[in-house]
Amino acid sequence: DADVTQTPRNRITKTGKRIMLECSQTKGHDRMYWYRQDPGLGLRLIYYSFDVKDINKGEISDGYSVSRQAQAKFSLSLESAIPNQTALYFCATSDLTGTGKTGELFFGEGSRLTVL
Amino acid sequence: QKEVEQDPGPLSVPEGAIVSLNCTYSNSAFQYFMWYRQYSRKGPELLMYTYSSGNKEDGRFTAQVDKSSKYISLFIRDSQPSDSATYLCAMSSVFSGGYNKLIFGAGTRLAVHP
Secondary structure, three states: OOOEEEEOOEEEEOOOOOEEEEEEEOOOOOEEEEEEEEOOOEEEEEEEEEEOOEEEEOOOOOOOEEEEEEOOEEEEEEOOOOHHHOEEEEEEEEOOOOOOOOOOOEEOOOEEEEEO | OOOEEEOOOOEEEEOOOOEEEEEEEOOOOOOEEEEEEEOOOOOOEEEEEEEOOEEEEEOOEEEEEEOOOOEEEEEEOOOOHHHOEEEEEEEEOOOOOOOOOOEEOOOEEEEEEO
16 A cells, blocks of 8 residues: 555546545654646645644645644645646655655655646 | 756657756755656655765766756666656755755656667
């Protein structure tokens, strides 16, 4: 089983609908992140969380919200989806206490969202 | 101007070729430099990690950082079809305490054909 699991893997929805993307991890990491990936733009950070009580906005948080339900679970919501939120979304985790590859991000396999 | 610039490719090479992938950046505070590899329909995985300037070698892969030119490179020797993927550079100025804000390049798509 994957260490970082995202559901759903693919979703097609309509403008105005509420969408939730879920992420769970078994790596035991405290830090979790949501990124979106668009062609030509790379990965951009939406939200990040250092622990259950800590939520922070990233560079493109408008139109998104998150919930850290437990150390292992971090959900991303689009309250009212719009077409320019069509993208590939990645959840990631990291553990700054690790040695060597400090700060390495471990990514899920992605959730492809299409908003019509 | 983006903080990190990376040619998206695609780059197509024959098996066995030496591949050079590059990124330029504008923020002189960057000290940590990474290369992530992303296979189709998968999430990125860390491939190489370098602190400050210099070279780092791992098997067929060599990461090179030239801070004076704000330029980083990833070389792949004896490229294999299994190296076909998108390669993303990423960099950061801080890793201790606080948020380690990683800035990613757009990624270069590489295809190695037999």
